[in-house]
Amino acid sequence: xxxxxxxxxxxxxxxxxxxxxxxxxxxxxxxxxxxxxxxxxxxxxxxxxxxxxxxxxxxxxxxxxxxxxxxxxxxxxxxxxxxxxxxxxxxxxxxxxxxxxxxxxxxxxxxxxxxxxxxxxxxxxxxxxxxxxxxxxxxxxxxxxxxxxxxxxxxxxxxxx
Ligand code: ZN
Numbered sequence: 430x431x432x433x434x435x436x437x438x439x440x441x442x443x444x445x446x447x448x449x450x451x452x453x454x455x456x457x458x459x460x461x462x463x464x465x466x467x468x469x470x471x472x473x474x475x476x477x478x479x480x481x482x483x484x485x486x487x488x489x490x491x492x493x494x495x496x497x498x499x500x501x502x503x504x505x506x507x508x509x510x511x512x513x514x515x516x517x518x519x520x521x522x523x524x525x526x527x528x529x530x531x532x533x534x535x536x537x538x539x540x541x542x543x544x545x546x547x548x549x550x551x552x553x554x555x556x557x558x559x560x561x562x563x564x565x566x567x568x569x570x571x572x573x574x575x576x577x578x579x580x581x582x583x584x585x586x587x588x589x590x
Pocket of ligand 1: 517518519520560564
């Protein structure tokens with residue numbers, strides 16, 4: 430796979446609706462591992478494949494606490510509650526947007542062995558997983574900004590937004 434790098438906004442790959450993977454092969458396993466490595470290098474807690482220029486439905490998370498997740502073709506099957514928190518993104522350095530999301534989710538997907546797994550998550554982990562799934566649908570944190578926040582972001586991002 431060579432060396433992956435973090436793709437930054439406004440690269441068009443970040444706006445793609447990513448394709449599901451057909452199966453988990455050695456190639457996907459390598460991608461999971463390289464993404465995790467890159468994410469740790471930049472002190473991120475989540476990273477989605479389009480953020481390394483690969484438009485497939487794959488993401489990794491590690492919020493510490495030993496909860497490391499590698500998931501392909503994720504789908505949220507249940508949500509509960511809701512809370513607001515400021516989120517950042519490795520593809521949008523120095524930008525934070527407060528986002529309201531469900532506080533508890535159940536997500537199903539394929540793990541690195543190609544097995545269907547169900548993950549129950551709440552709090553920060555639920556938030557990160559939802560953030561990464563947004564990436565797979567071409568959605569970014571700036572899309573959640575209200576009118577005033579958008580004006581503020583425009584001065585930071587300039588014509589790119
Ligand atoms: Zn992000």
